[in-house]
Amino acid sequence: MRLVGVDVGGTFTDLVLADTETGAVMIHKVSTTPEDPSIGVVEGVLGLCARAGLPPSAIDHVLHGTTIATNAALEHRGAECGLITTRGYRDILHIGRHQRPQHYSIRQRIPWQATPLVKRRHRHVVTERLIPPKGEVLVPLAEDEVRTAARALKAAGISSIAIGFLFSYLNPVHERRAREIVLEEHPEAFVTLSSDVAPQFREFERFTTAAMNAFVGPKVRDYVARLEGRLADAGLAADLHIMASNGGVVTTASVAERPVVTMLSGPAAGVLGGAWAGGLSGRRNLITFDVGGTSADIGIVTEGAFSEATARDTWIAGFPLLTPMIDIHTIGAGGGxxxxxxxxxxxxxxxxxxxxxxxxxxxxxxxxxxxxxxxxxxxxxxxxxxxxxxxxxxxxxxxxxxxxxxxxxxxxxxxxxxxxxxxxxxANMANAIRSRTVQKGIDPRGYALVAFGGAGPLHGADVARELGIREVVVPPHPGITSAMGLLTSDLKYDALRTAFQASNGLDLARIADDFAGMEAEIASRLSADGIDPRAARLERAADMRYAGQGYELRVPVEPGTVDGGLIERAIARFHAAHRAEYGHAFPEALVEIVNLRVVGIGERPKPSPPKPFPSRSLGEAMVRMTEAVFAVDGAPQRVATAVFARERLPLGEPIAGPAIVVQTDTTTVVPPGCTLVADAGGNLLITL
Structure with missing residues (x-):
């Protein structure tokens, strides 16, 4: 089976072709085409096929990481949106919460007020009301008001509409009926339901997530349709999957419905690729350091698992979003x-x-x-x-x-x-890593830095030195590690129910019903993608907090029958997680189960581990000597530096810096005082 991974960056579009049967891997880079990234993607895929001597029809799967949604949000260039919401809640998107980006500034810029996703004149209210705890209908939906709102939005030229009602996460009946009415009046509209994209409490964040889906939706949908069309025109019949923010891939049909799941599509692939590379050398505690032309993305992998951002950390372009995301921090620091x-x-x-x-x-x-x-x-x-x-x-x-x-x-x-x-x-890059490690109680000195992207290996050793990290891992193909990460991904879908149960009065039957309902939902989505649900892996989790707290911590819930013992063990994990996160726990305190979650994972074909290059002597690996400038006693000094070709490096033979290692997709710099070794896993290991 032949897999192609494509990651679109700010400067280059990176591609990798892997044959799962022969283990062969081929990489390629083309310049990104900002006016329409699908042009560069198809150009790159065809170039890759030409280099491999394959017809385009020989490709079985294309996996793609895209920044279309992210860029639309960052540049505030999305669709003109409308909102239909519960009467009395028209301004939730504007008011937000009492927390502000800068608590004490009177001149701060508040994104959801300065650049709203939905202008006030396009926000309409209708009469309806559901009530907790189960979402019973207190006031029926005023269907005539929905129809009037849909007509007004259509007359205003609004073709992307979000619908968000109070307590719809408990019962989506009103939102679903409102969608039917909107499509009757405005059939070409792109309609988003808050109960579809974020079925959980916190109406400001839920409405904002729905509005963001509406804002980026048409642009993402049109891009994916163009890409599918261009690939088909180029002779590719391959399945196309898109990387989601949660570290899994989803079908193009899912992306067309919920484009907000791709907000961190490209960076998420980088974390997967970094974890894959570290695993080749047996490293399980990793800081992934992906430096491209425009930005640097930082992720944390602990014991082989990456962490998911919490509700208080999932912000894109200044907007809070309730969608599953790998915990990634991005700064504007790159080769460009x-x-x-x-x-x-x-x-x-x-x-x-x-x-x-x-x-x-x-x-x-x-x-x-x-x-x-x-x-x-x-x-x-x-x-x-x-x-x-x-x-x-x-x-x-x-x-x-x-x-x-x-x-x-x-x-x-x-x-x-x-x-x-x-x-x-x-220094900027090191400070960004500190914000995800030291400031969260993680000692970076216990981790290896995985440096990749086109510019990561140029900076890895210097950044590691600033942080006291003793080892840098440079993957086999650093410049296309994100593209390789795409090939290591699986289909992944999330389901969620807001529970709101306290540990002193648990309704175990309801918890069991919620898990069963979510597992059935996941099974249905996997079946639609051609995955046998019986072969899929289901993972349960719960968001918990102490009574009175404002935010939750996520803990795993083991499979099996839902009984008192299962929930008690989950609560014990919460106490341990709270102690790890904050330094203390309260085992006797009342615990609230806020949300229940199920993740469904359908495994996909994976590339084989890279084969090490034939080992040669150090003399054969040297390309030439050059002079490079390094800081010596704080002053710039030209130092004789050996240049090596990576594919000729002998395995296990240490090389003292300064040295430069060249390959097609990046350059690795080994400063004075560091040592480099090519290991059998295909990585370069730099020790400081």
Whole structure:
């Protein structure tokens, strides 16, 4: 079976082809086409097939990580949306909660007020009311009011409509009937129900999630349809699956209905790829460090498992979203990040990026701003004739010119300015990792740093040194690790029920019914995707908190009959999780079960572990000697540096830094004082 993984980045689109029978792996990169990423995707797939000598029809599956939804939210370029909600709740999307991004600022920018997903004039209210605890109908839905609202939105040119009613997570009957009426009046509308995308309590977050789905939905739906059409026109009959934020892949039909599940599509694939690479060398505690052209994404893998973001942490573009996501932190720091002196005289690098076009000056496409990539070129850490395996020439003179202009403004030498660019961006990256580790009670020194992406191996050792991390893992194909992560993914679907039960009065029958209902829902979705539910893996979980707390912690619930012992063991896990997260627990306190969850996982074919390159001598692996600039006693100094071809490195033979390792998709820098070893798992291990 032949699998293709495609990850669209800000600068390059990365592709990998894996044959599950022969174990062969081939990689490819093309420039991203920002005007329509599907163009670059299909161009890359066809280029990959040509390099492999295969007809497009030979590809069985295409797995895709996309940033369409993320970019639409970050750039606030989505659909003009409407909202139909319960009378009296028109302004929930504007009011939000008492928490604000900056508690004490009177001049702060509040995203949901400054750039609303739904303008107030397009928010309509209707009469209806459901009541807890089971969602009984107190006031019937005023269907004529829904019809009037649908007509008004259609007349205003609104074709994407969110419907969010109070307590619909307990009973979706009113939302579903409202959708039927809206489609009767406005058949071409894209309709989102809050009970479909986020069936849980917290109406502000639930309504916001529904509004975000409506905001990004048409753009994502149209992109996926274009991509399917282009792939078919190119002769591919392969199944297309899209990476979701939860670390699984879903069908295009699911994405068309719930595009909000792809908000962290690309970064999620990177965490999977990093975990896969670390596992090749037996490392299970990992910090994944994915640095591309525009951003750096950080994830945490503990004992081989990645953590999912909690309700208090799932924010995209300043909006809270109730959708399952891997816990990933992203900052604007990458190879295209622009170095500048700001209005206050401070030296900054990023978050602004030169992007794919014109890109860094060294790309020779007309870029005029100094970037991180230009600094690497000036310092001799990127070898011009080996960039992208020699497929792309670097303009050294252009890189020197932009760094010289920066240096003149700073009163520094060319080399000192370039080192300053790297020092600042490395500090930014290290601080981002601290925010996900040290600030959460995790000691990064007990983890290995998995450095990948086109720029990750250039920075991995320096960032690890700042954090006290002793080992850096560079995957077999660092520049396309996210694309490889796509190939290691499974079909994954989430179901959720809000329970609101206290430990002193549990309704075990209701809990059992909720789990059974969710498992049936998951089985139905897997069956629709051609997966036998009996072969799928179901995982239960519960969100719990102490009575009076505002947020929950998620703990696993073992399979089997729901009885008192099963729930007691889950509550014991909650106490342990609370102690690990906050440093204390209250075993005698009342515990609330807030949400119940089921995750359904349908396993997919996986690529074989990479075969190690034939071992050669160190002399055969050396390409040449060069001079690269490193900081020695705080000052830039040119140091004789050996350049090696990765595919020729002997296994297990240590190489003392400084050294540079080149390959098609990235360059690995081994600074002075570090040692590199190529291991049998296919990784490079850098020890500090």
């Amino acid at each position: 990040s622009i170095a500048r002196v700001d209005e206050g005289g401070a030296f900054r690098v990023g978050p602004q990026s030169a992007g794919a076009r014109p890109g860094p000056a060294a790309y020779g496409r007309g870029g005029t701003a100094p970037t991180v990539t230009d600094a690497h070129v000036v310092l001799g850490r990127l070898i011009p004739e080996n960039f992208l395996g020699g497929a792309m020439a670097l303009d050294v003179a252009a890189a020197e010119a932009v760094i010289d202009a920066l240096a003149a403004g700073l009163g520094l030498s060319r080399e000192a300015a370039a080192l300053g660019v790297l020092t600042v961006v490395n």
